[in-house]
Amino acid sequence: MDNHGILDALRxxxxxxxxxxxxxxxxxxxxxxxxxxxxxxxxxxxxPVGIVLGxxxxxxxxxxxxxxxxxxxxxxxxxxxxxYLFLRHxxxxxxxxLLLTVPGIIVGEVILIVPIIVALTVAAVARTDRDVRxxxxxLGANARQANWIVIRESRFGVLAAVIAAFGRVVSEVGxxxxxGGNIDRFTRTMTTxxxxxxxxxxxxxxxxLGAxxxGISLSIxxxxxxxxxxxxx
Amino acid sequence: MTRPTISTFATAFFCAALCTAxxxxxxxxTLATTTSTENSGLLAxxxxxxxxxxxxxxxxxxxxxxxxxxxARDGHADVVLVHARELEVRFVAEGYGVMRRxxxxxxxxxxxxxxxPAAVREIENPAxxxxxxxxAGKFFVSRGDASGTHVREQQxxxxxxxxxxxEVATLFVEGAKRSLEMVRPRGDWYLSVGQGMGKTITIxxxxxxxxxxxxxxxxxxxxxxxxxxxxxxxxxxxxxLYNPYGVIVVDPKRHPHVNFAGAKKYVEWIxxxxxxxxxxxxxxxxxxxxxxxAATAER
Numbered sequence: 001m002d003n004h005g006i007l008d009a010l011r012x013x014x015x016x017x018x019x020x021x022x023x024x025x026x027x028x029x030x031x032x033x034x035x036x037x038x039x040x041x042x043x044x045x046x047x048p049v050g051i052v053l054g055x056x057x058x059x060x061x062x063x064x065x066x067x068x069x070x071x072x073x074x075x076x077x078x079x080x081x082x083x084y085l086f087l088r089h090x091x092x093x094x095x096x097x098l099l100l101t102v103p104g105i106i107v108g109e110v111i112l113i114v115p116i117i118v119a120l121t122v123a124a125v126a127r128t129d130r131d132v133r134x135x136x137x138x139l140g141a142n143a144r145q146a147n148w149i150v151i152r153e154s155r156f157g158v159l160a161a162v163i164a165a166f167g168r169v170v171s172e173v174g175x176x177x178x179x180g181g182n183i184d185r186f187t188r189t190m191t192t193x194x195x196x197x198x199x200x201x202x203x204x205x206x207x208x209l210g211a212x213x214x215g216i217s218l219s220i221x222x223x224x225x226x227x228x229x230x231x232x233x
Numbered sequence: 234m235t236r237p238t239i240s241t242f243a244t245a246f247f248c249a250a251l252c253t254a255x256x257x258x259x260x261x262x263t264l265a266t267t268t269s270t271e272n273s274g275l276l277a278x279x280x281x282x283x284x285x286x287x288x289x290x291x292x293x294x295x296x297x298x299x300x301x302x303x304x305a306r307d308g309h310a311d312v313v314l315v316h317a318r319e320l321e322v323r324f325v326a327e328g329y330g331v332m333r334r335x336x337x338x339x340x341x342x343x344x345x346x347x348x349x350p351a352a353v354r355e356i357e358n359p360a361x362x363x364x365x366x367x368x369a370g371k372f373f374v375s376r377g378d379a380s381g382t383h384v385r386e387q388q389x390x391x392x393x394x395x396x397x398x399x400e401v402a403t404l405f406v407e408g409a410k411r412s413l414e415m416v417r418p419r420g421d422w423y424l425s426v427g428q429g430m431g432k433t434i435t436i437x438x439x440x441x442x443x444x445x446x447x448x449x450x451x452x453x454x455x456x457x458x459x460x461x462x463x464x465x466x467x468x469x470x471x472x473x474l475y476n477p478y479g480v481i482v483v484d485p486k487r488h489p490h491v492n493f494a495g496a497k498k499y500v501e502w503i504x505x506x507x508x509x510x511x512x513x514x515x516x517x518x519x520x521x522x523x524x525x526x527a528a529t530a531e532r
Contacts, residue, residue, distance in 0.1 A: 008406055012403070012404040015403055015410075016403075023400070023402065088439055181424075181426055181428075181436050182426050183424045184400075184427065193427075196377075196428070200297065200300050200303070202303065202413065204405060
């Protein structure tokens with residue numbers, strides 16, 4: 001794209017923000033609601049599983065971790081497609097009526113990010129374990145106390161896992177598009193709105209929405225930074 | 234002799250990439266067209282003849298009509314084959330295109346679930362059918378993507394006389410403020426999906442909804458084995474569903490880099506009696522999808 005196009009896009013983005021364009025606000029709110037709920041649900045599942053998996057020692061753990069790490073590369077369109085096939089009219093869960101709804105999108109996003117949270121939590125716990133457990137034991141903690149200390153000290157790594165999962169949901173388009181259907185006023189999110197404008201060859205609008213989305217992500221990460229910083233005190 | 238170094242390879246790679254990225258001048262032609270001509274298989278059926286006769290390879294970019302014209306405005310296409318007469322005329326009037334010619338026509342159909350909850354079957358005028366769907370509050374799935382089908386659908390909603398609202402998106406083009414406006418009826422039953430014809434039919438099928446479709450794409454879904462939709466044609470044949478396709482050459486005065494000679498050849502070729510006959514004989518599952526009309530000026 002030439003410079004002109006980028007300038008046009010930035011101006012369009014600025015205009016969308018300062019006028020609080022009702023459509024864009026709606027897409028953004030929907031994206032954030034989906035990401036928040038999906039991340040909360042996935043964290044409730046993924047963090048405990050990740051901690052237990054990280055702390056436990058068993059045969060085949062390495063294989064499990066490898067599978068989890070592979071699932072980090074799950075294409076979002078594949079997750080979207082599989083969820084679609086389950087939720088559609090003729091599918092096994094068709095009677096739930098979740099296809100083309102926000103709850104349906106959330107189901108898909110949870111499936112997408114649970115492996116991310118588990119894998120990154122396992123990594124965080126393992127990393128902390130190496131550094132902290134010996135010290136805790138040397139200072140007289142018993143095994144159970146040492147476990148607890150490891151978990152407590154892993155919290156920043158776990159928070160990073162949750163942030164990464166949240167970012168994945170906000171930025172992905174495969175699940176939202178296929179499961180949600182990009183329906184205006186019902187399931188259209190920031191990313192599916194971008195795809196629509198790209199398909200319409202309205203590149204300035206598409207790029208403008210991208211800029212707005214990036215701005216939102218930046219604000220959220222600054223917020224997380226702040227929370228993390230507060231934890232250090 | 235010097236040994237080839239990494240930088241030699243890098244330079245070679247860079248040049249190769251650059252050559253691929255730059256548009257080849259005369260031996261390729263970029264056609265921006267609608268999904269219906271591409272997905273129906275028509276272009277794949279007739280283009281080999283053009284390539285054989287001229288040695289020019291056709292690169293097909295299949296988008297909605299609005300997007301195709303937008304790409305051509307930006308100089309990314311040499312010739313367009315689209316279906317929205319009003320937009321085509323404006324495109325030419327604004328100085329982006331020359332040599333607009335009629336090529337062929339088919340028609341739009343209103344499709345919907347077989348049990349027809351809004352009782353629109355046998356209604357002749359599609360605007361009246363849409364009015365009934367609106368009044369009954371039954372699901373209607375819209376392209377919502379500024380395509381030719383969406384343009385026609387908006388016209389039908391205006392004709393239906395139901396309460397409308399306007400989606401406005403403001404943007405800047407070359408520094409100037411412009412707004413994109415699309416009308417839609419009010420109501421939660423109206424589902425605007427902003428996607429192509431195929432996805433729109435798929436979503437309508439899942440929602441047991443009505444939709445406006447071009448006959449070709451509908452056939453491709455309904456007559457495939459196994460069928461991809463069980464929605465039925467409920468309203469057809471009215472003159473307001475007439476769907477003419479036009480071909481336009483992108484004006485080289487506006488975009489000097491376009492393949493003007495190739496585009497002119499393309500227009501002459503696709504309107505020639507021989508190719509017109511090919512178009513008329515093209516069928517899918519025994520159904521004729523497009524009717525040539527280059528010879529007859531206006532219907």
